[in-house]
Every structure is written in C-alpha cells, then in structure tokens.
Amino acid sequence: LLGKKTLSKDILEELETILFSADVGTKTTQALLRVIEEKLGRSELKDNDTVREALKDEIYKMINLGESEYKYEKHKPCVIMIVGVNGVGKTTTIGKIAARLNQKGKKVMLAAGDTFRAAADEQLEVWSKRSDAMLVRGQPGQDPSSVIFDAVKSGVARDVDVILADTAGRLHTQQNLMEELKKVRRTMEKAHEGTPHEILLVLDATIGQNAVNQAKEFNDALGLTGIALTKLDGTAKGGIIIAITNELKIPVRYVGVGEHIDELKIFDPSEFVEALFS
Amino acid sequence: SLTSKLEETFRKLRGQGKLNEKNIQDALKDVRMSLLEADVNFKVVKQFIQDISERSIGTEVMKSLTPGQQFIKIVHDEMIRLLGSEEDTALDLAHKPPVVIMVVGLQGSGKTTTCGKMAYMLKKQKRRPYLVPADVYRPAAISQLKTLAKQIGVDVWDTNPEDDPVDVVEAALSYARKNGYDTLIVDTAGRLHIDEDMMAEITDIKEALDPKEILFVADAMTGQDAVQVAKTFNDHLSITGVVLTKMDGDARGGAALSIRSVTGKPVKLVGMGEKVDRLERFYPDRIASRILG
Numbered sequence: 393l394l395g396k397k398t399l400s401k402d403i404l405e406e407l408e409t410i411l412f413s414a415d416v417g418t419k420t421t422q423a424l425l426r427v428i429e430e431k432l433g434r435s436e437l438k439d440n441d442t443v444r445e446a447l448k449d450e451i452y453k454m455i456n457l458g459e460s461e462y463k464y465e466k467h468k469p470c471v472i473m474i475v476g477v478n479g480v481g482k483t484t485t486i487g488k489i490a491a492r493l494n495q496k497g498k499k500v501m502l503a504a505g506d507t508f509r510a511a512a513d514e515q516l517e518v519w520s521k522r523s524d525a526m527l528v529r530g531q532p533g534q535d536p537s538s539v540i541f542d543a544v545k546s547g548v549a550r551d552v553d554v555i556l557a558d559t560a561g562r563l564h565t566q567q568n569l570m571e572e573l574k575k576v577r578r579t580m581e582k583a584h585e586g587t588p589h590e591i592l593l594v595l596d597a598t599i600g601q602n603a604v605n606q607a608k609e610f611n612d613a614l615g616l617t618g619i620a621l622t623k624l625d626g627t628a629k630g631g632i633i634i635a636i637t638n639e640l641k642i643p644v645r646y647v648g649v650g651e652h653i654d655e656l657k658i659f660d661p662s663e664f665v666e667a668l669f670s
Numbered sequence: 671s672l673t674s675k676l677e678e679t680f681r682k683l684r685g686q687g688k689l690n691e692k693n694i695q696d697a698l699k700d701v702r703m704s705l706l707e708a709d710v711n712f713k714v715v716k717q718f719i720q721d722i723s724e725r726s727i728g729t730e731v732m733k734s735l736t737p738g739q740q741f742i743k744i745v746h747d748e749m750i751r752l753l754g755s756e757e758d759t760a761l762d763l764a765h766k767p768p769v770v771i772m773v774v775g776l777q778g779s780g781k782t783t784t785c786g787k788m789a790y791m792l793k794k795q796k797r798r799p800y801l802v803p804a805d806v807y808r809p810a811a812i813s814q815l816k817t818l819a820k821q822i823g824v825d826v827w828d829t830n831p832e833d834d835p836v837d838v839v840e841a842a843l844s845y846a847r848k849n850g851y852d853t854l855i856v857d858t859a860g861r862l863h864i865d866e867d868m869m870a871e872i873t874d875i876k877e878a879l880d881p882k883e884i885l886f887v888a889d890a891m892t893g894q895d896a897v898q899v900a901k902t903f904n905d906h907l908s909i910t911g912v913v914l915t916k917m918d919g920d921a922r923g924g925a926a927l928s929i930r931s932v933t934g935k936p937v938k939l940v941g942m943g944e945k946v947d948r949l950e951r952f953y954p955d956r957i958a959s960r961i962l963g
C-alpha cells in the first residue's frame with residue numbers, strides 16, 4: 393500500500409553528484425543506493441546524515457579486504473612484479489616502496505624490466521640510488537624476461553630480501569604485450585620457484601571507468617594480488633577502486649600522494665571513504 | 671550498445687509522430703547513462719542532455735529512419751558539433767620563425783612522447799623543428815627527450831637538471847632563432863593544476879616563450895577530474911589546443927567532450943600508440959561514435 397521506499401529526490405541527486413564526480417561509476421552507484429534503500433527505514437531515507445553514514449559504511453565494506461601492505465617477510469627473496477598501463481606511476485612507486493623497505497632495514501633489488509621506453513632504465517637507476525637499492529638492468533630492446541630472469545637469479549644469489557620488478561607500461565588491449573607479461577611471469581617462476589609472490593597493478597586515480605577494464609584484463613592475464621593507487625594528491629578521488637575491490641577482491645596496498653620518495657601511504661579504507669565525501 | 675538500447679526504448683514510440691518531452695524521457699536516460707559510463711563529466715552530461723532535449727522536441731519522427739535511429743542521429747550530430755569542426759584542428763604554424771609550441775599537462779599524460787611525435791611529424795613535413803627539454807624534475811626526463819630526438823634525427827637543447835626552466839627556454843629560443851630552426855617544441859614537467867608554485871612556473875615559461883600553440887596533453891582515459899584540470903590549465907595559460915593520448919586503448923574518451931566543453935578549445939591531435947609515428951589529426955565523428963558507444 394505504501395509503495396517501494398526510496399530516497400528523496402534531493403538526497404538522491406546530491407549523492408549521485410558526489411559518487412559520479414568521484415568516478416564511482418553508474419553501475420556501482422546504483423548498486424550502492426539500492427542497498428541503502430533496502431537497508432534503511434522510510435523515515436531514515438529522508439534524513440541526509442543517516443543516509444550518508446549508511447553509504448559510507450557500505451563503501452567501507454566493499455573496499456576493506458582486511459589486508460593492506462604485503463607481508464614481505466613471508467618469503468626470501470620476496471619477488472614483486474609491478475604492472476599497469478602507460479604513465480600511471482609504476483617506476484616511481486617502485487622507488488617509493490624500495491625506500492620504505494630500505495628504511496626498515498631490508499636489502500632491496502630493482503629489476504629494470506622496461507627495456508622498451510626511452511630512458512626507462514636511467515629513470516629506475518635514479519630511484520635505485522635514492523632508495524639505496526641494487527639494480528639489475530639489461531640492454532635496450534633486450535627481452536624483458538631475460539633481464540628479470542637475471543635479476544631474480546642474482547637476487548637469490550646475493551641474499552636479497554625483496555626484488556621489485558619494473559615492467560614497461562602497456563595497454564591491456566595490446567594482445568602481444570599482455571602475452572609478453574605472461575612470459576615475464578613464467579620466467580620468474582623458472583628463475584626461482586613460487587615467484588612472483590605479489591603482482592601489483594598500479595592504477596592512476598585520474599583514470600575513469602577504463603580502470604575497471606584494466607583491472608579485469610590484467611587480472612585475467614596474470615592474477616593480481618594487489619593494487620597501488622597513485623596521484624591521490626590531485627583532485628581525482630579514485631572512486632574506481634570501489635568496483636574493482638568489490639568485484640575482483642584485490643586489496644589496495646598503497647596510495648601514492650606525490651612525486652617524492654616519501655609520498656607513499658599504506659591504504660586506509662576509512663580515510664579513503666572520508667576523502668570521497670569531503 | 672546505445673543504438674540498440676534506444677531502438678528498444680523507441681519501439682514504444684510507434685505511431686506517436688513527434689518527439690515530445692514526455693516520450694523521450696527514457697531515451698534521454700539511456701543517453702545519460704551511456705555518457706557517464708564513457709567518462710563524460712557529470713555536469714557536462716547534464717548540459718548535453720538538456721541541449722538534446724531542446725533540440726529533439728518537436729522534431730518529426732521521420733519515416734525514413736526509425737525513431738531510435740533518428741534520435742541517435744540528433745545526439746550524434748550534437749556531439750560532433752560540440753567536439754568542434756575539423757578546420758580548427760591544424761597546428762597554428764604560420765608565424766615568423768621559430769614558432770613555439772609549448773606542451774603542458776598532468777603527470778604521465780604523454781607530453782614527452784607527444785613532443786617527440788610532433789617533431790617527427792614536422793620533420794616529415796619538411797620543417798626544421800628543435801626540441802627543448804624543460805622538465806628538470808622527473809628522473810631522466812631530459813634523457814628521455816634526448817633519446818627520442820636522436821631516434822628521429824632532430825636537434826635538442828642540452829638541458830642540465832640544475833638549470834632553471836625559464837632560463838632554459840629563453841636560451842633555447844634564442845639559439846633556435848640564430849640557427850634557422852623554424853619550430854620550437856617545448857616539453858614541460860607534469861604538474862598538478864592545484865600546485866600553485868608549478869602553475870606559477872608554467873606561466874613564467876609561457877611569458878618567456880610567447881608560444882603560438884599551448885597544447886594541453888590529456889590521457890584519453892581521464893575520468894571526471896578532466897574538467898577541473900583542464901579548466902585550471904586554461905584559466906592560467908589560455909591553451910590553444912588539446913592532445914588526447916593513448917586513444918589506441920579502449921577508453922571511451924568522454925574526457926574529450928568534458929575538456930572541449932569547459933575550455934572551448936579544440937582537440938588538435940590524437941596519440942594512437944607509443945611509437946613516434948603514432949600521432950593523428952583529430953576527427954570529431956570518430957570520437958563521437960566512440961563516446962556514445
């Protein structure tokens with residue numbers, strides 16, 4: 393007799409503005425608002441604060457997978473493969489992680505797996521110096537798999553704690569390049585059993601819905617175990633990770649908040665949710 | 671696809687003769703969802719839907735096309751109109767040499783690569799371009815542009831990481847003028863639109879160069895943030911055009927509409943790959959179809 397209970401038009405519009413503007417996406421926004429409409433009572437749905445708090449809780453549940461930073465002590469050497477599309481911040485994030493591990497007394501090695509892009513190895517070399525990490529690099533145009541194979545072998549021999557393997561940026565739509573990445577992964581296993589222990593996808597917070605495609609494709613190809621969300625120091629909110637963590641169950645490990653070596657934070661779901669609504 | 675969704679929506683319009691506010695509500699909703707999924711900015715979508723609504727109300731539902739197809743044609747044509755006509759997408763190079771092209775944008779958008787591509791393109795057009803690395807911050811940025819310059823056989827200024835970018839561009843411009851280069855392509859550091867110091871720097875670089883082209887380089891997969899970023903860069907610099915990079919991916923590219931909408935400036939070039947020859951002119955009809963899905 394009363395009809396389906398729904399959010400008031402004003403509250404709905406306000407929330408859509410917040411969520412759409414944060415790149416949460418239409419599907420996820422609609423799903424979230426539907427959950428709120430089912431959960432809350434008729435009078436609660438008219439109260440802005442109650443609705444907002446309920447929404448924050450729902451988002452928190454979707455992004456809190458209970459495990460932020462990877463436990464690098466689990467393996468020695470612990471081998472991490474860093475992947476993602478062009479320009480998202482892979483190389484810079486590796487430098488930051490290396491510095492963080494170095495500060496904790498870990499012996500870190502970087503593998504210059506981008507043998508394609510102009511000055512990619514030089515860029516990683518600067519980061520290796522800044523983070524006091526070892527560097528293994530190859531020749532320009534060399535098969536990235538062979539560079540990474542050498543790095544893993546060398547890291548094992550030199551009793552390194554963590555090996556961070558950089559790879560060239562590539563679009564998930566480039567079949568041959570995705571195959572190249574699968575080969576890199578297989579090669580790591582050949583160099584040292586059980587590796588890579590972590591495959592980290594780097595996503596740029598300024599990217600829109602294409603991030604979901606990226607996550608799906610890289611996950612299908614490699615099996616991702618973590619995400620690093622960069623450039624959150626800008627005005628983009630990175631709402632795309634809500635759908636990604638909820639659907640693919642891949643935890644966000646880190647957030648990048650600047651171009652400097654110390655501008656890396658461990659992902660904090662409640663902080664992320666607050667920032668969405670600020 | 672949007673077309674099939676609209677066909678379904680318009681099946682109910684049979685025999686209604688004219689499009690009116692009431693019968694196109696569902697159709698507008700379909701378009702709205704599709705544009706949001708394509709990353710067109712939320713506010714830009716709102717305005718676009720309003721324009722479409724005004725344009726299509728009263729239109730005869732033509733007998734030659736089904737209502738769905740006709741409606742899509744209205745939407746498509748409106749989008750192409752908004753994305754800009756094809757004439758103003760040429761680079762403005764008809765000036766006393768050396769003509770300066772300055773490239774700006776967020777971190778990682780593809781500026782350095784685009785500078786290399788433009789130098790390659792201009793060299794093929796029998797021009798004598800000169801590349802200037804003005805990014806002294808990013809590790810190996812200077813080396814990256816120098817490597818590209820060497821690959822394509824174009825001369826490049828020997829910037830040092832300790833140099834001041836304003837001094838660099840002034841010296842390079844003067845050198846280019848004295849040595850007969852007709853085009854100066856200046857690569858700048860990626861920067862946040864909210865970084866006051868860096869926005870002040872880019873304004874100083876602009877003043878030192880008096881560029882005829884200030885190209886805002888944006889990643890085709892940019893989301894809702896495209897509006898804020900583009901507006902700020904445009905407010906500070908009065909950009910003359912936009913380059914959309916990484917269009918060889920499957921991003922719908924709604925940022926193109928957002929950026930054009932908020933700046934009024936044309937998309938001039940499109941990056942279609944990592945290699946130096948992967949730069950194309952912008953074709954509004956191609957991206958319109960892509961955004962609409």
Ligand SMILES: Nc1nc2c(ncn2[C@@H]2O[C@H](COP(=O)(O)OP(=O)(O)OP(=O)(O)O)[C@@H](O)[C@H]2O)c(=O)[nH]1
Pocket residue numbers: 476477478479480481482483484485506509512559560561562622623624625626647648649650651777778808860862
């Ligand atoms: N503001 C900001 N900039 C960042 C952040 N992370 C990386 N960057 C910048 O983004 C740009 C690209 O970073 P890279 O590390 O080269 O990205 P990449 O993914 O390795 O790029 P490719 O190897 O070319 O695919 C650089 O200018 C970095 O300084 C961040 O968290 N905030």
Ligand SMILES: Nc1nc2c(ncn2[C@@H]2O[C@H](COP(=O)(O)OP(=O)(O)OP(=O)(O)O)[C@@H](O)[C@H]2O)c(=O)[nH]1
Pocket residue numbers: 478479509561563775776777778779780781782783784805808811858859860861915916917918940941942943944948
């Ligand atoms: N697939 C594809 N990749 C591109 C395109 N344009 C640039 N890239 C890649 O995007 C990444 C970033 O390019 P850069 O030229 O370093 O970007 P940038 O804007 O100079 O970066 P910063 O100087 O750090 O701000 C590199 O891996 C490029 O090869 C394009 O049109 N398509």
Ligand SMILES: [Mg+2]
Pocket residue numbers: 482483484506512558559560561
């Ligand atoms: Mg890199």
Ligand SMILES: [Mg+2]
Pocket residue numbers: 781782783805808811858859860
């Ligand atoms: Mg650059």
